[in-house]
Amino acid sequence: MLTPAELVWLMAAVAKGDEAAFERLYAATRAKLFGVVLRILRRQDLAEDVIQETYVKIWNSAGRFNPGLSSPITWMVSIARNRAIDIVRKRSEASIEEEPAAMEAIAESPDPLARREMTEELKRLLECVGRLEPDRQKLVLLAYYNGWSREQLAAKFEIPVNTVKTWLRRSMMDIRECLGL
């Protein structure tokens, strides 16, 4: 992975229509974005579609990236993740059949971060998440990583959907206060 500063530089070049920079940006970030969306969609074909749409959007709207507000990778992940979640929410009634191969790819990828490799922002957030009650910590992290809906979370935790709603809301407000937003 390139450094955040290198990615910012690439993003600026992409915003000017530099195709070589776009290719480098893709090479540097595709595996992260694909890992994120595959974990949510659990289907190789759907994940590839989302990656394609995401990078086309990045190519067309790189100029809207504001380095003062976010990092390139987080911004790009947000685009990909939003698209993936839109898809799973719309398909939720006809629930997506998981692909064993896709599941394997996910299972093989560990959470690869030693603490020293985390950014300060991630450490801060994890500290705040860590202050939540254990069940709510899991709730928030599963929601983020797996893109689960309240209904899926309710089933997983064996609690009513309304309780999930309350927990999520309370957790978000606690995190907000903890982060000093």
Next chain:
Amino acid sequence: MTAYSDDHIALAAEYALGTLDADERAQVETMMSVDKHFSAMVEAWQHNLGVLNQMVGSVEPRPEVWDKIRTAAGLSEPQAPLVLPETPQPLLPVAPEVTAPAQVADTSNVVDLSAQVRRWRNVASFATAIAAALVAMTAVGVYRPDLLPDSIRPKPRTQVVEVPTPSPTPPSAQYVAVLQKEGGSPAFILTVDAASKNLTVRKVGAAAEPGKSFELWLISDKLPRPRSLGVIGNDDFTTRPILAAYDTDTINTATYAVTIEQANGSPDGNPHSPPVFTGKLIETVPPAVPAPAR
């Protein structure tokens, strides 16, 4: 900044977290389009929660995805597709007893020209090979790291395919070095683009021990001491424009070496271990004018 109710704040946060249903998501998107402060709040949440992506493992998409993106985005210079033959061989063969590379006439080893309907950009594409019996520094090949799948697919020989090009931009020379322990498996593969002097390191061996880092050095008799080319990251690829500071001759004749340094690299610009892996560059794609296959 507008003061928002807790309901609005929670809605923005849950949008970023991803737990809203389809209707609520559409509602948030509508609100974002008409209220830039609300939009900024959502984006702030997306960033604050989005740092969690650092803990998600990477998964390589198939190379075809990039072709689709190029087409969909309307990029002007499609690339030559590189078709690598399937091979049953593992990434790093564990058969050091083998003393000679297998001689195999493999006609499947081609760059797929027939699929080519768009303009060619590259003059030459290479299929790459780390031969089964790679003992010394013999592996060469192509190297388009961005097109290759997760593993490098070993092949018994190297083949050059010349392709006529209408492109006004001649490709630059490509150099490859395989860094390895004496008699050991390749640990790092360096590729250098002669024109941009971009250096890409692909890690194919083990990761550094905890608390240690692999650091790459350029050793040249034109220079009084080894020059650091930086710490090799834990990702599969590390790309740097760092060679721009050196002239082509120095780059081409230097020995590249990897040492084990403390985490984040040597503190004083000098190596603190003997070179663990070393190698030199080999030219794999000649510049501009097509040359005969070797």
